[in-house]
Amino acid sequence: MTTDKGIFIQNIYYMLSYAYQVLQQQDYQCIASEKFEHIDDLFAAILAKGVSRQLKQGLYREYVSRSETRSVLRGKLDLPQTIKTLIQHKPQVACTFDELSEDNLYNQILKTTLQVLLRDENVSAARKVELKKVLLFLDTVSVLLPSQIPWKQLHYQRSNQNYEMLLNLCYFVLHDMLQTTENGSYKMTAFLDERMAKLYERFILEYYRKHHTYLTEVKAAQVKWDLVGEHDAAMLRFLPAMQTDIFLRFHEKILILDAKYYSQTLHQRFNKETLHSANLYQIYTYVKNQDAAHTGNVSGLLVYAKTQETITPDCLFNLGGNQIGARTLDLNQDFRQITAQLDGIAQQFFGKYPL
Template identity: 65%
Template structure:
């Protein structure tokens, strides 16, 4: 998909730095100045810095329920097991108690990710040395099978908030890059489009939030259906939720951006290349329902990440009084040019003298 991988990989770092502000802290400065040939090498660099920083503060601990046979009472008594001990003439008490432990899901994910980065050829030897030094501190922590990690169960508390970036990096590696071979082993591949799509959306949203502070509102908002007449709430729930990726507002003007990260931008039919019809219908629906008074003050853009296709969409149309179109963001360029493209999109719609 991308011709110059080294530049593209560096742009993943910039995108992550917008999605996770912690990357802009001083301990990640060395990562920002390096060049990377592979995504896994970038992720290894971020993890080695982030985990080292976390170790200075101490690994996250949480209460884990344990069952042990002890000489003295601790926690709650497990009566059935204690009776079995007495029958076997063991003068021990079966106890159930909670104990603060580092052997929890968050640290298990970190250890598992380190393991797979260490055996991958795409990680630089210096990065592997740094990760091996960190692995010593995970001696009492269990390693997991990547396919069995319950990602949906992960939640962060006040004392584990620093783990959010680290676990998201692990998610990119273990869920987005690691694939099972025919022999049942694992190998690292390119980051999946699904995972990059989510990062792409969040990056664009945060870019406008940080650099276009003149805007009245920057959010990923929902568009309400412009329904006529009294309709029961029980019926409305059958309509799909219209969730925008990025919604920019300046006073009465609104620009809805739908971020699209695909392997192919265009569809081909009868030797003719066109935008994906579903994408066009989607952005058109968002715009027309948002502009229920037909003011023309709402516009919509499909913002595609550039692929290696020769044709790249860059067009705007007046559809029923609203500006709707498609543009392409080239992630294979220097980041300053990417930023300029995003700035121009806002300036073209809201005005250059803002």
């Protein structure tokens, strides 16, 4: 469900499924075909399946510091606390030790989010039954205050990479970012967080990687500065890295895409709407440095997610021999139309191609 200025809830699921390959596995197939009235219910469905799946594989465990008073020393002796214990005539020693535990930050965030969804009126009764079943297996895990979760401490590696998608959903839920309107849709202004922008960027990248296999390169590549002459290595560290969002190559042709997810696409000054100058300068810099030989084979495109603005950018310019412009991707339509827009961008710059 949506309005003409919202985003189809189901499209959020499709974006997630491209960004996180785990959602394309069999466990989640029933979610893809289900119709959701509220985004909260969709997230509850994904988390219920995801946590249940993780329980079968085994919850992520990491070493957590513990302090105990024991009759036998374990780990390191806590001398000040031991003295206090002995003064109380207790024949025990205080010690600190590391213990491999499921009660860590990653599982604590999962449990906290599931409990929040359990109290959410937009989550269906059937879904709440699923959440309760999952929560039974998290009884040894502590609950956190959402406002005090240290999100920046989360790091993913091989042992906990399955948590990345789940905890990103938890972030959306706990920050109340996806506020539904009366008819079950939600507006673009609710998606102003960096994580939603990253999801949009990652979706576009993974879409091209999966469906445009004829491309010789699909990645988020760095562009090297077109430096002339010798430069001291100590000086080069002052140059910022030029990290592209999406770098597409088809033989000698290159297309650099910069995904933009803003509440306002255009900058207004003196009753005139223009592209944000910083965005245009950025893509121009990427293209010109990549095309150091001045072949004209490198192009750049700003891909904005459509907002509530009546004017949306759809323009292309020849700037010094390179095609540079902006395009608007409308997420408020059937997903097949969204993919058609992405296919159209590739066809425009690379010509006819085999899908």
